[in-house]
Amino acid sequence: MLPETDDSRYSRQMRFGPLGEDGQRRIGASRVALAGCGALGTAMADLLVRAGVGHLRIIDRDFVESSNLQRQVLFDEADAREGLPKAVAAARRLAQVNSDVVVEALVADVNPSNIDELFEGASLILDGTDNFETRFLMNDYAVREGRPWIYCAAVGSYGLKLPIVPGRTACLRCLYPEAPGGAQPTCETEGVLAPVTASIAALAVGDALKLLASGTVEARLTTVDVWSGEIRQIDPPARDAQCECCVRREFVHLSGARRAPISLCGRNAVQIHERSRPLDLADLARRLAPFATVRANEFALRAHIDPYELTVFPDGRAIIKGTTDPGVARSIYARFVGA
Numbered sequence: 001m002l003p004e005t006d007d008s009r010y011s012r013q014m015r016f017g018p019l020g021e022d023g024q025r026r027i028g029a030s031r032v033a034l035a036g037c038g039a040l041g042t043a044m045a046d047l048l049v050r051a052g053v054g055h056l057r058i059i060d061r062d063f064v065e066s067s068n069l070q071r072q073v074l075f076d077e078a079d080a081r082e083g084l085p086k087a088v089a090a091a092r093r094l095a096q097v098n099s100d101v102v103v104e105a106l107v108a109d110v111n112p113s114n115i116d117e118l119f120e121g122a123s124l125i126l127d128g129t130d131n132f133e134t135r136f137l138m139n140d141y142a143v144r145e146g147r148p149w150i151y152c153a154a155v156g157s158y159g160l161k162l163p164i165v166p167g168r169t170a171c172l173r174c175l176y177p178e179a180p181g182g183a184q185p186t187c188e189t190e191g192v193l194a195p196v197t198a199s200i201a202a203l204a205v206g207d208a209l210k211l212l213a214s215g216t217v218e219a220r221l222t223t224v225d226v227w228s229g230e231i232r233q234i235d236p237p238a239r240d241a242q243c244e245c246c247v248r249r250e251f252v253h254l255s256g257a258r259r260a261p262i263s264l265c266g267r268n269a270v271q272i273h274e275r276s277r278p279l280d281l282a283d284l285a286r287r288l289a290p291f292a293t294v295r296a297n298e299f300a301l302r303a304h305i306d307p308y309e310l311t312v313f314p315d316g317r318a319i320i321k322g323t324t325d326p327g328v329a330r331s332i333y334a335r336f337v338g339a
C-alpha cells in the first residue's frame with residue numbers, strides 16, 4: 001500500500017494523472033541497470049532514485065577526478081580527493097537521497113564476458129557510456145533478451161537520446177550497422193557542457209518513467225544543442241528489414257571474445273582490461289613503493305610513475321594516464337603489475 005497523505009514522498013509524482021498510484025507501484029517494483037556513471041549517468045541516477053525505482057544497479061569502471069565535478073552531479077571534492085570509484089561514490093550519495101531504493105554499485109567494465117551477470121534481472125537498461133563499442137554490446141544484449149534500453153550521448157553542446165524497445169522500434173544497428181569510422185569527437189577533444197548532459201539525462205529519464213509506469217514510450221530521437229538553442233524531434237527511425245541484429249539475430253558484439261585496450265573519454269589515458277584476475281592491492285602497493293608514489297584503498301590503487309599515472313582495480317583492470325598508445329600502456333602494465 002502506498003501512503004495516502006498529501007505530503008508523502010511521491011505525492012507530486014502520483015498526482016500526475018497518467019502516472020498515478022499504479023504507475024508509482026510499477027516504478028517501485030522496477031529494476032534498472034545504468035551502464036556508465038559520468039555526467040549523463042549521475043544525472044539519470046539522481047532522477048531515478050528520487051522517483052523511487054525499486055532497484056538501481058550502477059556499473060562504472062572509472063574513479064572520480066576533480067575535472068568531473070563541473071558536470072557529474074553526484075560527486076564532490078572529497079570523492080575526488082579519495083579517488084573513489086564513481087559507482088561507489090554515487091551509491092553513497094544516493095543512499096542519503098532515498099534510503100528506500102536499493103542502489104548497487106559495481107566497479108566494472110561492461111564486456112562480452114560479464115554482460116549477462118551485470119544486466120541480469122534489469123527491466124530497463126540506461127546508457128551513460130561514452131563509446132560505441134559498449135553501446136553495440138548493450139544493443140546486442142537488449143535485443144537478444146527483449147529488454148528496452150535508452151541510447152544517450154553528449155559532447156560539446158550537443159546531445160541526443162533514443163529509446164529502443166526490441167521488437168517494436170529500430171535498434172541501434174538499424175541506425176548504425178557499423179560503428180562510425182574515423183576519429184570521433186570526444187569530451188577530451190571537444191569538451192562538454194553540463195546543461196546538455198543534464199538535458200539529455202532528463203529526457204531519457206522521462207522516457208524511462210513512462211516505460212516503467214505504462215510499458216509504452218514514444219520512440220523519438222531527440223537532439224538538443226544548448227549553445228545554438230536548437231532542439232529537434234525526429235520521428236521513430238524505421239527498422240532495417242535486413243538488420244543483422246534485430247532481424248537476423250546475429251549478435252556479433254556479444255560473441256566478441258577479446259577486445260583491444262581502448263582510450264577513455266575525457267583524458268589522455270588507455271584502459272587495460274584484457275585479463276580478469278584478482279589482485280591484492282595492499283601487496284601491490286608494497287611492491288610498487290620503491291618506484292612510485294602510491295595511494296591505495298580497498299577499491300583502487302593509484303601510483304605516480306613519472307610521467308604516467310597507473311590506477312589498478314582489484315579485478316586486475318588498469319587505467320594508464322599520460323599516454324594514448326596501447327603499446328606503452330601494455331608495457332607499463334607488464335612492468336609494474338605483471339603480465
Ligand SMILES: [Zn+2]
Binds near residue numbers: 170173243
Ligand atoms: Zn536492428
